[in-house]
Amino acid sequence: MRVLNITVTFGLGIAIGAWSASLMLKHQLDLSSVRNGPWRTLLTTGAADAGMYQRAGIAVGGLLALSKQETLYYTAFEDNSGNQLQENCTYRILGKDPDARWWSLTAYADDHYLPQNDDNALSIAKTTVERDDDGHFEIMVSAKPQPKNWISSRAAGEYSLTLRLYNPSSRVYEAPAAANLPNILRENCQ
Amino acid sequence: MKRAVRWILSIAVIAGVTHLVAIFILPRALMTLIVFKISSEANGVNQLYLPDRITSNSRKIVRPAPDLAYAICAYDLSDGPVLATLNTSETYSSLSVFANNTDNVFAINDRAVTGDVATVLLSNEDTDVTPPAGAIAVKVPSDRGLILWRRVITSNADWPKADAARREVICVPYHST
Numbered sequence: 175m176r177v178l179n180i181t182v183t184f185g186l187g188i189a190i191g192a193w194s195a196s197l198m199l200k201h202q203l204d205l206s207s208v209r210n211g212p213w214r215t216l217l218t219t220g221a222a223d224a225g226m227y228q229r230a231g232i233a234v235g236g237l238l239a240l241s242k243q244e245t246l247y248y249t250a251f252e253d254n255s256g257n258q259l260q261e262n263c264t265y266r267i268l269g270k271d272p273d274a275r276w277w278s279l280t281a282y283a284d285d286h287y288l289p290q291n292d293d294n295a296l297s298i299a300k301t302t303v304e305r306d307d308d309g310h311f312e313i314m315v316s317a318k319p320q321p322k323n324w325i326s327s328r329a330a331g332e333y334s335l336t337l338r339l340y341n342p343s344s345r346v347y348e349a350p351a352a353a354n355l356p357n358i359l360r361e362n363c364q
Numbered sequence: 365m366k367r368a369v370r371w372i373l374s375i376a377v378i379a380g381v382t383h384l385v386a387i388f389i390l391p392r393a394l395m396t397l398i399v400f401k402i403s404s405e406a407n408g409v410n411q412l413y414l415p416d417r418i419t420s421n422s423r424k425i426v427r428p429a430p431d432l433a434y435a436i437c438a439y440d441l442s443d444g445p446v447l448a449t450l451n452t453s454e455t456y457s458s459l460s461v462f463a464n465n466t467d468n469v470f471a472i473n474d475r476a477v478t479g480d481v482a483t484v485l486l487s488n489e490d491t492d493v494t495p496p497a498g499a500i501a502v503k504v505p506s507d508r509g510l511i512l513w514r515r516v517i518t519s520n521a522d523w524p525k526a527d528a529a530r531r532e533v534i535c536v537p538y539h540s541t
Contacts, residue, residue, distance in 0.1 A: 179371075183371060183374050183375055183378065184378055186375050186378075186379075187374070187375045187376070187377070187378025187379045187381075187382060188378060188379070188382045190375065190379035190382075191378065191379040191380065191381065191382025191383040191385075191386065192382055192383075192386055194379065194383050195382070195383045195386040195387050195390075198383075198387070199387075199390075219468075220462075220466075220467065220468030221467070221468070222467045222469065224467070226387050226388055227387060229391050229465065229466060229467070230387045230388075230390045230391055232391075232466060233390055233391035233394045233395070233466045234390070234394070234426070235426060235427065236426065236427055237394060237395075237398065237425055237426055237427075237466060238398075238425060238460075238462055238466075238468075238510065238512055239427075239468070240458070240460055240468055240471055241468050241471065244458060244460070244468075244471045244473065275456055276455070276456045276516055278429060278431045280427075280429060280430060280431075282427055286426040286427050287420075287422070287423050287426065287427070287428070288418070288419070288420040288422065288428065288430065289420060290420050290421070291420055292420065296418075296419075296420065296430040297429070297430050297431050299431045299516075299518075301516075301518040301519055302431075302518075302519055336427060338429065340456045340516065341456060341473065341475070
C-alpha cells in the first residue's frame with residue numbers, strides 16, 4: 175500500500191510539473207514578447223541575460239537564433255483581425271521593405287518545421303519579392319498556387335509566419351513595436 | 365485531514381521541482397542532442413558539416429530558413445582552442461557561436477570582416493592562449509557547442525555561389541607554436 179502511495183504521489187507530481195512546464199513554454203512568446211500588430215518578437219533571443227523560461231522557449235521554437243542586433247525575428251500566428259493562420263485560408267500580406275539590410279518571410283507548420291509540400295514556394299525575400307512602382311509588395315500565402323509572390327501553406331495546418339530582419343537598423347531593434355511591418359489580411363477560407 | 369494536506373503538499377513540491385528541472389535542462393538537452401547529431405554527420409567534433417540545401421524535408425533544427433546556406437561545426441574545447449573563419453561576402457553572411465545552454469555568445473557578420481577573412485579563436489575559460497595575429501579571441505562558457513555560418517541565398521541562381529562560399533570557411537583545432 176505504501177509503495178502504491180509513493181508511486182502515485184511521484185507520478186502525479188511529475189506529471190503536473192511536466193504539464194505546467196510545457197504550458198509555460200507554449201505561451202512563452204505571448205508572455206515575454208513585444209507586439210507589433212499581428213507580429214511578436216522576443217528581444218532576449220540568443221542573449222545571455224535571457225531568463226530560464228525564455229531560453230527554454232527559444233530552444234523549443236527557435237534554436238540557434240541570433241541576437242537582435244544581428245537578426246530580429248518577428249513571428250505571427252494570427253492575421254490582423256486576430257484569427258489563427260490556417261492552411262484552408264488565403265492571406266494577402268501588404269507592405270513595404272522593412273528597415274533592414276535583408277529580410278525574408280517564411281511559413282512554418284505548428285511543429286516548427288517547414289510545411290511538408292513540394293510546391294517550391296517556401297519563402298519570399300527582399301531579393302525575390304516583386305514590388306509595384308511605389309515599392310509596395312503584395313505576398314499571397316495560400317495552399318493554392320498564385321501568379322506571383324506566393325508562399326505555399328499547403329500541408330501547414332495551423333501555421334505561423336516568421337519575418338526575419340537581417341542586420342535591422344537600430345531604429346527597428348531599439349523600438350521593435352513601432353517598426354513598419356507588413357499587414358496580414360485574410361482573403362477567404364474554404 | 366492532516367494526511368491529505370501532507371499528500372497534496374508532497375505532490376506540489378514534486379511538481380515544482382520537476383517543472384524547474386525540466387525548464388532548466390531542456391535547452392542543454394536539446395543542444396547536446398544537436399551537437400551529437402552534427403558531430404556524427406561530420407565524422408567528429410571540430411569538423412565542418414555542410415547540410416543539404418534547406419527543403420520542406422529538412423528536420424534537423426527547428427525553423428530552418430530556406431533562403432540561407434548553412435555550415436555547422438560542433439566544437440569541443442576540452443583538448444584546446446578551435447579556429448574558425450568567415451570570409452567577406454557580397455551579401456549577408458555571418459559566423460555565430462552558441463554555448464551548450466543555447467546562448468549566442470558571439471556573432472560576426474561580413475560587414476565586420478576587415479581584409480578577406482575574419483579569424484576567430486574559441487577557447488574555454490580555463491585555457492590561456494595567445495590568439496594568432498589579427499584573430500578575435502572568444503571565450504566560451506562551455507566546452508561544447510556549435511558554430512553556425514549563415515549566408516543569404518539571394519535567388520535560386522545564387523545557390524552555387526552561396527554553396528561555394530560556405531565551403532571556404534574553416535573549423536579546426538588550434539595548436540599554438
